[in-house]
């Protein structure tokens with residue numbers, strides 16, 4: 500395997516989303532870029548790690564050893580995995596996984612999706628989820644994300660789970676996003692695949708934003724996800 504550089508490799512439980520509670524190997528890339536904004540998210544909870552942690556070379560043996568303890572379950576996160584397509588391909592070419600999650604803001608989603616479709620063809624038993632978390636804080640990026648979700652091919656849609664981070668501040672914009680999804684009948688394509696998660700890096704922020712999250716989940720019949728790594732205090 501050629502060099503794969505990352506800032507973290509560790510085993511833990513998936514803290515959020517549709518596979519919450521699953522024991523899994525996490526591989527974290529360093530840098531992030533958003534598809535529809537020039538700046539990074541103002542509420543980013545990994546900004547410090549991205550800035551402070553030094554990249555190191557992950558060897559095949561290191562990754563194998565971590566995966567051996569999680570029944571070959573891998574979550575590639577960031578930063579933004581869409582910036583690291585060559586490195587992801589390197590991993591996919593060298594490992595037969597049982598479970599694969601990729602956490603992305605949607606950067607290079609089509610290329611990422613095509614790569615995962617090929618992997619699924621080679622390894623049909625592997626569960627794959629693209630955990631897509633749209634990051635919008637203005638009308639134009641919101642519309643761009645709707646367009647992306649609308650136009651992406653069905654084979655990729657089948658791999659996507661959408662996670663929306665909700666706060667008191669962005670409730671109105673998220674409501675608008677969900678309303679447009681419903682208007683464009685996208686909620687049918689993505690039904691049961693949308694998870695609302697309260698924003699927050701500590702218990703009190705999560706509790707503060709949870710009512711906004713619950714209101715929208717009730718209004719649009721959507722799933723809620725917690726952040727159990729914060730609630731239970733593990734990494």
Ligand code: SF4
Pocket residue numbers: 531532533539540542543544545546577578579604634
């Ligand atoms: S997409 Fe995620 S990692 Fe990137 S800036 Fe936003 S919150 Fe941070």
